[in-house]
Amino acid sequence: MAAGTRTIRVGAGGIMLPNHxxxxxxxxxxxxxxxxxxxxxxxxxxxxxxxxxxxLALRRDPMSADRFPDDVVELQQFFEPTQPGQKVQAVPxxxxxxxxWILGSSLFGAQLAGILxxxxxxxxxxxxxxxxxxxxxxxxxxxxxxxxxxxxxAAGVNxxxxxxxxxxxxxxxxxQQSFTRMVRxxxxxxxxxxDDIETFWTPPExxxxxxxxxxxxxxxxxxxxxxxxxxxxxxxxxxxxxxxxIYEHSARLRSYEIxxxxxxxxGA
Numbered sequence: 001m002a003a004g005t006r007t008i009r010v011g012a013g014g015i016m017l018p019n020h021x022x023x024x025x026x027x028x029x030x031x032x033x034x035x036x037x038x039x040x041x042x043x044x045x046x047x048x049x050x051x052x053x054x055x056l057a058l059r060r061d062p063m064s065a066d067r068f069p070d071d072v073v074e075l076q077q078f079f080e081p082t083q084p085g086q087k088v089q090a091v092p093x094x095x096x097x098x099x100x101w102i103l104g105s106s107l108f109g110a111q112l113a114g115i116l117x118x119x120x121x122x123x124x125x126x127x128x129x130x131x132x133x134x135x136x137x138x139x140x141x142x143x144x145x146x147x148x149x150x151x152x153x154a155a156g157v158n159x160x161x162x163x164x165x166x167x168x169x170x171x172x173x174x175x176q177q178s179f180t181r182m183v184r185x186x187x188x189x190x191x192x193x194x195d196d197i198e199t200f201w202t203p204p205e206x207x208x209x210x211x212x213x214x215x216x217x218x219x220x221x222x223x224x225x226x227x228x229x230x231x232x233x234x235x236x237x238x239x240x241x242x243x244x245x246i247y248e249h250s251a252r253l254r255s256y257e258i259x260x261x262x263x264x265x266x267g268a
Contacts, residue, residue, distance in 0.1 A: 002036040011041030013121065013241065014103045016049040018064040022071050023090060026078035030093025043101040043121060044072060046109060069112055076100065076116075099147060101154075110134040110141070117145025125156030125243045126179075128215040135235060154239035157231065158216035160246060161258035165219040171255070172218045173197045175245045179209040192247045221262035228263070 002010045010032075015025055025042070032040045046068040048055045078090040079097045102113035102120050105127035113120035120138045124131040135153055142151040158175060162168035173193045180201045181187055194200060201209060217227040228240065242259065246252035 002032065002039060007039075009039050009041055010036070011101070012043050014043030014045045014101070016045045016047060017068060017071050017075070018046065018048060019055070019058055019060050022075040023078060023088065026075055026090035026093040029098050030079070030090050030096050033096045033098050034092045041099050041101060043103045044075070045103040047105075072100070072102070072112070072116065097147070104134060106130055107134055107137050110138040114138045114141025114151070115143060117143050117148050119148060119152040119154070121154040121156070121239075121241060123156050124215040125158045125241070126212050129211070131155065131215070131235065135237070152239075153235075153237045154241050155231075155235055155237045156215075156241040156243055157228070158213060158218075159224060159228075159242045159244050159255065159259055160216065160218045161221065161224045161244075161255040161262070162251070163220065163258070165223055168219045168223075168255075170195065171246050171251055172216065173200075174247045175213060175216070176201070176209060178245065179212050180205050182212075183208045190245055190247055221258050221265075224259060225262040225265070 012029075017025070029040060029042050046065050048060075048065065050058075078093055079095070081095040082089045100118050102109050102116070102118050103123065104110055104113070104120065105123040107130060110120055110122070114137065120134075122131055122134050135155075138153060139151045144150070160168045160172040160175070162171055170193045173195075174190055176197050177191045177194070177200055178187075183205050198206075215231070217224045217231070219227070232240070242256075244252055244255050246255055
């Protein structure tokens with residue numbers, strides 16, 4: 001991604017730190033920062049990002065998530081200039097101060113990001129229930145740091161844009177099916193869209209899947225722009241992270257194009 005671009009920032013959203021050594025991550029992202037200076041961000045999550053069997057296959061301690069705050073601080077230190085007598089250092093990495101983000105879907109990450117003075121990204125594209133309390137906790141706990149003088153928050157949103165509202169709603173059925181399968185415990189690849197989602201899920205499944213997809217914006221350029229403007233006004237976030245689980249690649253690209261034009265036209 002970085003090699004194929006020249007100006008945009010490229011980040012990880014994210015590295016599930018309990019699955020990795022802070023030293024290894026420091027050296028990996030130190031390498032990226034050395035190759036593409038000033039363009040690399042590092043997002044850090046506390047969740048395992050997988051099931052318990054896969055976690056064990058990674059040879060990680062299931063309780064390693066409890067050390068997440070200490071691991072974040074250790075990683076920060078590896079990006080600081082090497083101190084006299086320091087026995088372990090990241091090569092490359094030391095002194096590069098790669099910007100860190102804390103990723104979260106609960107109050108834990110929000111509070112940690114605030115205490116450490118780091119930018120915070122909330123996963124409201126699949127866990128919207130705690131969005132507002134998490135943002136409030138982050139801003140309440142925020143303390144200025146070397147990296148950040150004031151709080152800075154991003155939020156994930158689902159965007160399914162098409163030329164018409166009807167076409168966009170059909171594209172959205174891929175995500176609706178996928179989240180329904182999560183409810184059923186039958187995860188799999190993203191399915192193609194269908195004409196009538198009501199024939200796919202039961203009322204209880206619809207309620208649960210729709211709750212997880214609550215922060216989704218589906219429709220034409222005008223519909224999506226209006227929804228996103230209201231979302232930003234409600235949350236006060238500084239950035240949006242757009243997820244578009246659209247089955248057909250061409251339709252996904254078209255959705256991003258419509259979104260870009262809509263945001264530009266709206267002056268956002």
